[in-house]
Amino acid sequence: MDKISQPKGTRDFGPAQMAKRSLIIDSIKKIFQRYGFQPLETPAMENLSTLQGKYGDEGDQLLFKILNSGDFLKNVNKQHLEAHNWKLITGDIAEKGLRYDLTVPFARYVVMNRHEITFPFKRYQIQPVWRADRPQRGRYREFYQCDADVVGTDSLVCEAEIILMIKDSFGVLGITDYSIKINHRGVLSAVAELLAASGKESSLFVAIDKLDKIGEEKVKEELIERGFESSSLPLLFEILTFHGNNQSKVEFLTQKFAASEKGKKGLTELTQVLELVKNFGADLAHVEFDISLARGLSYYTGCIFEVKINNVSVGSVGGGGRYDNLTAVFDSKEKSSGVGFSFGIDRLYDALEELNLFPPDAAASSTLLVAYLDNESFSYGLKIIRHLREQGIACEIYPDLTKVKKQMEYADRKKIPFVIVIGSDEVKSGLLSLKNMKTGEQHKLTHEQILDIVKK
Amino acid sequence: MDKISQPKGTRDFGPAQMAKRSLIIDSIKKIFQRYGFQPLETPAMENLSTLQGKYGDEGDQLLFKILNSGDFLKNVNKQHLEAHNWKLITGDIAEKGLRYDLTVPFARYVVMNRHEITFPFKRYQIQPVWRADRPQRGRYREFYQCDADVVGTDSLVCEAEIILMIKDSFGVLGITDYSIKINHRGVLSAVAELLAASGKESSLFVAIDKLDKIGEEKVKEELIERGFESSSLPLLFEILTFHGNNQSKVEFLTQKFAASEKGKKGLTELTQVLELVKNFGADLAHVEFDISLARGLSYYTGCIFEVKINNVSVGSVGGGGRYDNLTAVFDSKEKSSGVGFSFGIDRLYDALEELNLFPPDAAASSTLLVAYLDNESFSYGLKIIRHLREQGIACEIYPDLTKVKKQMEYADRKKIPFVIVIGSDEVKSGLLSLKNMKTGEQHKLTHEQILDIVKK
Numbered sequence: 001m002d003k004i005s006q007p008k009g010t011r012d013f014g015p016a017q018m019a020k021r022s023l024i025i026d027s028i029k030k031i032f033q034r035y036g037f038q039p040l041e042t043p044a045m046e047n048l049s050t051l052q053g054k055y056g057d058e059g060d061q062l063l064f065k066i067l068n069s070g071d072f073l074k075n076v077n078k079q080h081l082e083a084h085n086w087k088l089i090t091g092d093i094a095e096k097g098l099r100y101d102l103t104v105p106f107a108r109y110v111v112m113n114r115h116e117i118t119f120p121f122k123r124y125q126i127q128p129v130w131r132a133d134r135p136q137r138g139r140y141r142e143f144y145q146c147d148a149d150v151v152g153t154d155s156l157v158c159e160a161e162i163i164l165m166i167k168d169s170f171g172v173l174g175i176t177d178y179s180i181k182i183n184h185r186g187v188l189s190a191v192a193e194l195l196a197a198s199g200k201e202s203s204l205f206v207a208i209d210k211l212d213k214i215g216e217e218k219v220k221e222e223l224i225e226r227g228f229e230s231s232s233l234p235l236l237f238e239i240l241t242f243h244g245n246n247q248s249k250v251e252f253l254t255q256k257f258a259a260s261e262k263g264k265k266g267l268t269e270l271t272q273v274l275e276l277v278k279n280f281g282a283d284l285a286h287v288e289f290d291i292s293l294a295r296g297l298s299y300y301t302g303c304i305f306e307v308k309i310n311n312v313s314v315g316s317v318g319g320g321g322r323y324d325n326l327t328a329v330f331d332s333k334e335k336s337s338g339v340g341f342s343f344g345i346d347r348l349y350d351a352l353e354e355l356n357l358f359p360p361d362a363a364a365s366s367t368l369l370v371a372y373l374d375n376e377s378f379s380y381g382l383k384i385i386r387h388l389r390e391q392g393i394a395c396e397i398y399p400d401l402t403k404v405k406k407q408m409e410y411a412d413r414k415k416i417p418f419v420i421v422i423g424s425d426e427v428k429s430g431l432l433s434l435k436n437m438k439t440g441e442q443h444k445l446t447h448e449q450i451l452d453i454v455k456k
Numbered sequence: 457m458d459k460i461s462q463p464k465g466t467r468d469f470g471p472a473q474m475a476k477r478s479l480i481i482d483s484i485k486k487i488f489q490r491y492g493f494q495p496l497e498t499p500a501m502e503n504l505s506t507l508q509g510k511y512g513d514e515g516d517q518l519l520f521k522i523l524n525s526g527d528f529l530k531n532v533n534k535q536h537l538e539a540h541n542w543k544l545i546t547g548d549i550a551e552k553g554l555r556y557d558l559t560v561p562f563a564r565y566v567v568m569n570r571h572e573i574t575f576p577f578k579r580y581q582i583q584p585v586w587r588a589d590r591p592q593r594g595r596y597r598e599f600y601q602c603d604a605d606v607v608g609t610d611s612l613v614c615e616a617e618i619i620l621m622i623k624d625s626f627g628v629l630g631i632t633d634y635s636i637k638i639n640h641r642g643v644l645s646a647v648a649e650l651l652a653a654s655g656k657e658s659s660l661f662v663a664i665d666k667l668d669k670i671g672e673e674k675v676k677e678e679l680i681e682r683g684f685e686s687s688s689l690p691l692l693f694e695i696l697t698f699h700g701n702n703q704s705k706v707e708f709l710t711q712k713f714a715a716s717e718k719g720k721k722g723l724t725e726l727t728q729v730l731e732l733v734k735n736f737g738a739d740l741a742h743v744e745f746d747i748s749l750a751r752g753l754s755y756y757t758g759c760i761f762e763v764k765i766n767n768v769s770v771g772s773v774g775g776g777g778r779y780d781n782l783t784a785v786f787d788s789k790e791k792s793s794g795v796g797f798s799f800g801i802d803r804l805y806d807a808l809e810e811l812n813l814f815p816p817d818a819a820a821s822s823t824l825l826v827a828y829l830d831n832e833s834f835s836y837g838l839k840i841i842r843h844l845r846e847q848g849i850a851c852e853i854y855p856d857l858t859k860v861k862k863q864m865e866y867a868d869r870k871k872i873p874f875v876i877v878i879g880s881d882e883v884k885s886g887l888l889s890l891k892n893m894k895t896g897e898q899h900k901l902t903h904e905q906i907l908d909i910v911k912k
Contacts (some may be wrong), residue, residue: 005568007502010499012496012497012498012499012565012569014496018494018495018497019495034848035852036852039471040469041469041474042462043467046463050460067549067550069517069518070517072542072546084529093523108460113468130501155855157838276838279835279839280841281842382613382735383735394491394492395490396492399576413574414574
């Protein structure tokens with residue numbers, strides 16, 4: 001028999017992982033809802049015409065494509081086939097692909113439903129995406145994205161609410177040491193203007209984005225390779241490495257950007273976002289204006305965000321930003337500006353694991369097992385079980401009559417915290433012996449006393 | 457621009473549908489957990505070697521196959537390619553496929569993790585599956601399955617618990633008019649023995665399964681075509697159409713099966729399952745021993761189930777049964793007998809819609825909107841919003857300063873039940889005017905009074 005496995009880069013989530021993942025997903029979902037975001041789900045498959053050309057050449061190569069059903073060679077170009085030209089054949093034999101992110105399907109949904117949607121439209125979406133990337137530690141071919149976007153408004157309240165949602169999420173998850181980095185594309189454009197590099201903005205942003213990872217020297221090398229004047233670099237790094245609090249950074253740049261409309265607008269908007277957070281009655285702890293934050297994606301036009309958890313190996317666990325026109329890729333006449341944020345569930349999971357922040361009982365196990373000595377106690381146990389379940393307690397009875405020791409082992413291995421053992425004494429007296437599997441304590445109790453204890 | 461759409465047979469679920477779907481899924485999930493089932497999720501993609509040969513020829517054709525990444529023609533057999541033999545090429549250019557059901561991935565998981573799993577293993581799994589079926593009303597290419605299985609025990613308690621879980625689920629969802637049909641493969645085998653058709657059991661089961669849909673005459677025709685003696689058919693239909701309560705059906709068949717070990721065992725097990733339900737303290741309302749229930753799937757070996765909601769067009773909304781060996785398809789040495797049940801979420805959705813059982817406020821909308829007249833009231837509103845959110849209330853503030861009428865329209869279209877309108881009076885007095893959007897009532901209230909009202 002062949003070795004059985006999942007496809008490379010994909011994972012099963014068993015009960016223990018599911019419990020932890022649900023903890024993260026349910027917490028974030030609840031917060032998104034509290035901020036007025038509504039759920040959306042789109043199909044795993046999209047037409048390739050929807051997906052292709054949206055993620056750059058590299059993205060197109062990483063799309064998983066689905067072979068057409070039936071005789072997929074029917075409409076294939078014979079010359080291409082005989083020439084073994086797989087690139088040219090692909091479009092003939094595959095019309096659909098797997099979702100690569102949640103933004104493009106969202107944009108498609110907005111375009112298709114623009115007459116029914118009430119704008120501003122606040123949607124969240126938590127679903128897997130697929131990328132034919134080379135699998136490696138922390139990088140999977142199937143992974144979850146967790147997006148919240150508002151489209152149909154330019155209001156900076158949305159940016160402020162993104163900051164608050166991140167703070168609330170981390171509060172619920174118990175994460176205390178983190179930074180919400182914020183910058184503005186206008187600030188970056190103004191830096192490009194200062195360097196007389198206005199046409200090469202995206203090269204500049206891509207290089208700056210790596211500052212964290214590869215350091216100043218390597219970024220300088222890359223910029224020179226990409227045709228930047230080495231004389232302009234000292235000014236660039238003076239700006240990028242300026243130290244100070246948010247206020248002093250704004251003041252420093254206000255001077256530098258005296259002649260740049262884009263720069264001034266960016267600084268004004270950043271300042272307003274931070275003001276709005278305070279107007280909500282929240283503080284600005286963890287919020288850091290980071291001039292070197294660039295984020296590669298070219299469709300951002302306003303504020304950009306990135307969230308990092310400190311002192312863990314995973315680094316960034318989310319990011320987002322404002323875009324001018326979400327649906328531009330589909331040629332929509334309607335202008336749909338908005339702002340979005342995305343949490344990386346897998347990275348959050350790894351961070352919480354590393355910080356030991358999952359509660360020890362997050363195992364999605366039953367709260368109680370009914371063990372029994374004979375058939376009569378078994379029948380008695382069934383009624384107990386039903387009573388407990390009616391009260392909302394997750395519980396189970398060992399299905400086969402076997403030694404109590406084996407039933408106890410089952411509870412132990414499944415980390416079920418309480419066991420009731422029923423024998424003829426218990427059936428007669430109605431008093432049940434409840435064992436706490438952690439402490440080993442055992443007490444004879446009434447049904448109601450047991451209910452009180454396990455409900456906690 | 458091309459017409460933008462989802463792929464044929466797939467659907468988006470917008471906020472209103474998501475709210476209703478979550479209601480179903482969350483209710484069933486909670487019940488599965490209460491019965492000690494633990495969550496599992498497996499990847500959307502499986503190796504084709506895992507999927508193929510498990511669902512019959514028709515199933516194999518309905519698998520969505522994923523084109524290998526990169527030069528997928530690299531390893532293709534040239535003769536096959538030149539002969540345009542798409543069937544023989546498929547295996548060379550596609551190694552993975554999309555999940556077709558949740559049972560085979562579950563079996564793969566059990567085989568891969570058999571040394572870590574604590575048996576009996578109770579797992580539930582709620583995920584989409586994909587089938588390249590011709591889309592039609594009520595049949596989709598992407599749809600959700602919702603499975604609960606216990607493997608590693610022969611105990612009939614599991615069958616009884618399946619019946620109880622169905623009853624609990626329908627209780628929570630408000631479904632009152634339904635039947636849980638139960639039969640046993642042993643009973644069907646005994647019927648085959650009586651007809652001297654022991655070798656043709658699966659033909660018999662497939663034909664019987666259609667009795668409901670195509671009627672007695674058509675089933676007779678089909679059986680004769682399939683080589684059954686027409687002289688044996690009166691006995692078959694005497695059995696299949698026997699009317700009476702569960703008890704009298706058992707008695708009727710006990711006589712007929714006097715010489716059949718399989719038949720007697722089947723009847724004994726069925727009787728025990730019904731006894732166990734009563735031992736739990738539950739009644740047997742809705743539970744109907746249906747001799748004509750066959751269920752096509754050949755891997756069932758014991759009890760089989762089907763659930764029908766009466767007086768709706770969708771019919772069956774779930775089914776399942778006991779199998780001897782879940783992992784046999786993977787050649788595992790370990791014998792993994794068990795029993796499973798599956799709800800069809802899409803059909804449940806349609807049934808609840810038809811029966812008008814979704815609560816009218818199932819819209820996943822915010823509970824409250826803060827509307828405002830000017831910038832000062834806006835700032836005041838932000839604090840109100842934050843306070844309400846801290847108390848767990850889903851609420852939002854209209855992001856742009858605009859006419860109150862427009863803000864009201866937004867609340868109305870999004871079915872937000874409460875609106876607070878803030879102007880300078882409210883800022884001064886601290887008393888806020890709360891409008892009930894359903895009744896039109898409007899009252900000046902303190903923050904705490906508002907909290908009390910919207911919390912309900």
